[in-house]
Amino acid sequence: MRARLEAVAVARPDPGEARASSVALAAEAGLACLARAGREPAEVEVLVNCGVYRDENIGEPAMAPFIQRRMGANAAFPPSRSAGTLSFDLCHSTCGFLSALRVVAGFIESGRIRCGMVVASDVDPAAGSRGLALDPLGAAVLLAAGDGREGFAAFHAETFPRYAALYESRLSWVGDLPAPARPPNRDDHAVLVRQDEKYVTACVDCAESTVRRFLAARGMEIEDLHLIVASRSPAGFSDELGRRLEAAERVPPPSDPSERVHAAGTGLALAAAMEGGMYARASRTLLVAAGPGVSVALALYTKDADRPRGG
Amino acid sequence: MQDDRPNAASAAQRAGAGRGLGVSAGAPWTSRIESVGVCLPRQRLSTRELMASCPGAADVDLEGLTGIRWRRVCSDDEDSHSLARDAALDCLAHSHHRGPDIEMLITCSITKYRGRRDVNYEPGVSFVVKNEIGAAGALHFDLSNACAGMLTGVLILDDFIRRGAVRRGMVVSGESITSLSRNATGSVQGIASPELASLTLGDAGAAVILERNADGTPGITACDLVTFAEYSDLCVARPCPHGPGAVMHTDAKALHQVAILCCVPSLRRALERSGTSWGEIDWVIPHQSSERAIREGTRYVSSQLGGVPKHIVYNLEAYGNTSSTTHFVALYGHLRERRIQPGQQVAMLCFASGLVVGAVVFTMDHLVEAYARPA
Numbered sequence: 001m002r003a004r005l006e007a008v009a010v011a012r013p014d015p016g017e018a019r020a021s022s023v024a025l026a027a028e029a030g031l032a033c034l035a036r037a038g039r040e041p042a043e044v045e046v047l048v049n050c051g052v053y054r055d056e057n058i059g060e061p062a063m064a065p066f067i068q069r070r071m072g073a074n075a076a077f078p079p080s081r082s083a084g085t086l087s088f089d090l091c092h093s094t095c096g097f098l099s100a101l102r103v104v105a106g107f108i109e110s111g112r113i114r115c116g117m118v119v120a121s122d123v124d125p126a127a128g129s130r131g132l133a134l135d136p137l138g139a140a141v142l143l144a145a146g147d148g149r150e151g152f153a154a155f156h157a158e159t160f161p162r163y164a165a166l167y168e169s170r171l172s173w174v175g176d177l178p179a180p181a182r183p184p185n186r187d188d189h190a191v192l193v194r195q196d197e198k199y200v201t202a203c204v205d206c207a208e209s210t211v212r213r214f215l216a217a218r219g220m221e222i223e224d225l226h227l228i229v230a231s232r233s234p235a236g237f238s239d240e241l242g243r244r245l246e247a248a249e250r251v252p253p254p255s256d257p258s259e260r261v262h263a264a265g266t267g268l269a270l271a272a273a274m275e276g277g278m279y280a281r282a283s284r285t286l287l288v289a290a291g292p293g294v295s296v297a298l299a300l301y302t303k304d305a306d307r308p309r310g311g
Numbered sequence: 312m313q314d315d316r317p318n319a320a321s322a323a324q325r326a327g328a329g330r331g332l333g334v335s336a337g338a339p340w341t342s343r344i345e346s347v348g349v350c351l352p353r354q355r356l357s358t359r360e361l362m363a364s365c366p367g368a369a370d371v372d373l374e375g376l377t378g379i380r381w382r383r384v385c386s387d388d389e390d391s392h393s394l395a396r397d398a399a400l401d402c403l404a405h406s407h408h409r410g411p412d413i414e415m416l417i418t419c420s421i422t423k424y425r426g427r428r429d430v431n432y433e434p435g436v437s438f439v440v441k442n443e444i445g446a447a448g449a450l451h452f453d454l455s456n457a458c459a460g461m462l463t464g465v466l467i468l469d470d471f472i473r474r475g476a477v478r479r480g481m482v483v484s485g486e487s488i489t490s491l492s493r494n495a496t497g498s499v500q501g502i503a504s505p506e507l508a509s510l511t512l513g514d515a516g517a518a519v520i521l522e523r524n525a526d527g528t529p530g531i532t533a534c535d536l537v538t539f540a541e542y543s544d545l546c547v548a549r550p551c552p553h554g555p556g557a558v559m560h561t562d563a564k565a566l567h568q569v570a571i572l573c574c575v576p577s578l579r580r581a582l583e584r585s586g587t588s589w590g591e592i593d594w595v596i597p598h599q600s601s602e603r604a605i606r607e608g609t610r611y612v613s614s615q616l617g618g619v620p621k622h623i624v625y626n627l628e629a630y631g632n633t634s635s636t637t638h639f640v641a642l643y644g645h646l647r648e649r650r651i652q653p654g655q656q657v658a659m660l661c662f663a664s665g666l667v668v669g670a671v672v673f674t675m676d677h678l679v680e681a682y683a684r685p686a
Contacts, residue, residue: 046332047538052432059430059557060421060548061457061664069540076541077573083580084537086332087665088456088463093433099452103467110474112332157450161442164434173428173555189550191432292433295451 002151003105003116003143005301007036008271010264011121011138019123022054023063025138026121027070029267033117033140034071041073042080044142046104046116047087050096051263053122053134057171057189062089067119094233094291095157096120097139097266098299101287102155104143114145120264128186131193132169133260139267150303156214160206160294166199167234167292200234203290207237208244210296211288218300222247226282229273231289233265241288252278265289332466332535342472342521343530344678345479348402349643350394350516351630352383361492361510367500373510376502378602382513382631385487391424392436394516395485398636399444402518405681408479410445413520415471415480418453419460419635421548424487428555440483450477457546458598459536459663460484460635461517462671466534468521479522484635488512490556491548498558508546508561511601513631517639529674532585535577536661536669542569546664566666567600571608574660574668575615581658581670582616590618592672593655594645598662599627599637608662620658635663638671646682651675 009032013020026049034041049064064087069075074085092099097120104116121138174182174190183190207230215221228251230238242251252273261268266289273279287299358374358381365371374380385394395418403410418437425431431439435453456463464482471477495509524530545566548559582588589612597605602625613619626641633640638659645651652675659671 057430057550058547059550060546060559061543061667062455064456065538065540065543065665065667068538069543073540075539077539077569078576079537079539083332083535083576084539086463086536086667086669087538087540088454088459088667090452090454091435092437092452093435096452103470106467106470106474106476107332110470112470159438159442159447159451161438161447164438164442167433169432170425171430171432171550173550175554188552292435293438295434295438 001109001111001145002148003108004146004151006142006144007033008141008267008274009033009036010268010271013136020136022051022121022123023066023070025136026051026067026119026140029138029140030067030071030117030119033142037142039115039142041071043115044073044085044117045082045113046107047073047085048100048104048118049089049120050092050100050118051121052091052093053125053132053191053262055123055125057125062087064088092295094231094263094265095289095295095297096263098287098289098297101141101143101299105152108143108145117142120267122262122264125191128183129191130183131195132191134262135260137261137264137268139264139271141267141270151301152299153302154300156298158210158296163202163206163294166196166202166294169193200236202294203234203237204240204244206294207241207288207290207296210298211245211286214298225250225284225286227273227278227285229266229269229285229287231265232259232268233261235260237290238269252276340473340475341524341530342469343524343528343676344519344673345408345522346402346406346520346681347639347643347646348398348400348405348518349640350397350401352385352389352514354384354386355381356384357381364496365499371502371507376601376603377511378625378627379511379631380628382489383515384489385514389487390426391420391422391485391487392431392439393485394487394514395420395436395483396440396443398485398516398518399440399481399483402481402520403444406520408520411448412479413446413449413481414477415468416441416446416449416451417464417468417482419456419464419482419484420486421455421457421460421634422486422488449480456667457664458634458637459661459665459667461639462659462661463536465519465521465671466536469531469534472521472523479520481518481520483518485516486634486636487514488634489514491559494551494554494556494558505560505562506558508563509559511632513633515630515633515636515640517636517643519639528676530676531671531673533581533670533672535581536667537577539573539666539668542666545666567604569666570662570668571611573666574662575612577669578612578660579616581672585672587656588618589613589616589620591656592620592658594622594624594651594657595620595660596624596638596641596657597660599632599641600662602627646679649679649683651679653677653679
């Protein structure tokens with residue numbers, strides 16, 4: 001049973017909102033997704049959140065239950081439909097969206113569930129983070145069991161640890177540091193992000209080589225792809241990857257090139273492809289994400305019954 | 312090519328057996344636990360010593376309430392990362408596999424401390440651990456699901472193995488979680504304090520390797536987890552506003568009450584899919600919260616499902632509540648003491664913040680042999 005993409009949605013905070021909530025943005029995107037698919041929240045059997053930067057830097061429980069509750073997806077006992085909903089967080093930076101799709105698609109393929117959702121949202125958890133450049137955004141993708149004619153055909157991931165030091169982030173206790181060493185306005189914990197100037201180029205290098213290996217192993221070429229959905233994070237990644245692959249015309253342009261996103265970057269790119277009509281016309285779509293590590297994640301989505309070799 | 316898919320038919324027969332995550336309906340393979348590893352910090356802290364540092368809890372008999380006498384606590388050179396790595400290495404030491412054989416690695420720590428003041432965000436713990444144990448080619452990600460983390464990791468890895476996406480993988484967690492205890496000592500005021508549960512915690516690392524089951528033994532027969540998010544506020548941990556580490560507020564009484572109520576349908580499904588009953592389970596390994604909670608919980612479950620399991624596993628006295636690692640720390644201890652025998656059925660029960668409930672059921676096999684010889 002192949003997992004089919006049923007709907008994609010993004011959510012942005014209201015213009016006047018003082019501080020965006022990662023839970024609210026993810027839930028809003030999730031509910032919009034369900035509305036587009038004509039489904040009820042209770043039909044979501046697995047909900048995976050892959051956002052990294054979250055409200056209050058909460059460590060326990062996962063953020064997914066808060067999102068599940070806000071969406072009204074089998075939150076109370078007994079569940080309103082089926083056996084209920086399992087929700088959890090999967091953290092894999094900007095590759096998390098594709099890793100989470102891989103997990104949910106697997107549950108559908110193995111027959112454990114018929115409908116699952118991946119959500120992502122990132123917000124600056126508190127004023128005073130250092131190096132965290134984010135526009136709050138939520139994204140959601142709804143997957144469901146299909147009829148076999150379309151769905152995810154293959155997933156792939158590689159890591160390049162020699163680039164591990166190019167992007168590092170942590171939540172650090174800064175309360176006892178002298179004032180010049182602390183982020184402004186912080187005297188407790190602060191998110192500290194360090195991105196080397198070579199980071200984006202390394203992501204593109206690694207993604208390009210991974211894509212070429214992945215396609216070659218399946219007897220495919222870039223020309224066989226109708227659409228390349230490259231994550232909107234890190235900034236500049238999708239445009240540069242399109243140029244490197246000599247397929248810029250098959251990478252959907254961003255609705256707002258200046259928007260800075262993180263884990264939701266793949267969902268945002270997918271939404272742009274759907275809104276612009278490119279997704280509807282594509283029979284073979286490659287989703288590409290790269291992030292800290294450097295890690296690269298790929299997913300091949302096809303709308304024909306046959307899976308490519310090695311899928 | 313030889314067809315070594317021993318459970319293809321039975322899995323298909325179970326396809327219509329109710330709903331829930333329990334078991335892959337059409338998957339051709341099954342998985343088994345191939346190895347378990349643990350890393351415990353060197354330093355022990357007694358409940359008596361801990362309570363002596365809680366001026367507001369002089370009248371609380373924590374040891375009597377919970378059965379916790381000792382817990383391990385990290386020294387300055389130990390943290391979530393080192394506990395996860397060393398548990399993973401211990402797991403490999405008991406395994407027939409080497410690091411490069413691991414095709415998938417999931418870390419499930421709630422705490423992700425590097426040192427005492429830094430919580431690691433990116434790259435993730437799984438990225439670091441897989442490279443340190445020589446599993447550089449493994450598919451990896453971090454997972455967060457409170458104390459249900461490792462069992463959620465087992466559910467996912469079991470699914471990958473059942474589908475044939477990987478042949479083997481590792482689920483790891485390192486919990487340096489006693490900063491919550493340290494930060495609670497000045498705040499706890501009596502038995503109803505929302506930070507009292509923080510005093511039950513202990514540090515530990517644990518790891519488990521699952522592999523494709525090729526010898527026809529049952530292996531893992533069900534993984535069924537459900538989140539009842541209406542109760543997600545009952546236990547929440549945040550960064551401490553006054554110092555390094557975190558603080559956790561728990562309504563322990565309410566959490567316990569809803570957990571035992573909510574777990575029954577999930578546990579019933581897991582038992583049915585395993586073709587067994589509550590009374591036929593040889594070993595129940597509950598989440599290690601407190602002895603009283605475990606006794607009351609199992610009594611309630613017995614009243615709902617009928618029968619009484621042969622053994623309930625407690626290891627609270629020595630280790631306290633080691634959060635996401637409790638089930639595998641307990642299993643490891645029983646393997647080393649050679650208590651669990653091949654053919655016996657084991658049910659790991661999940662009660663976690665979120666609220667996450669459920670069970671992983673498996674039949675013990677020749678795994679015990681790895682613990683009958685020096686690692």
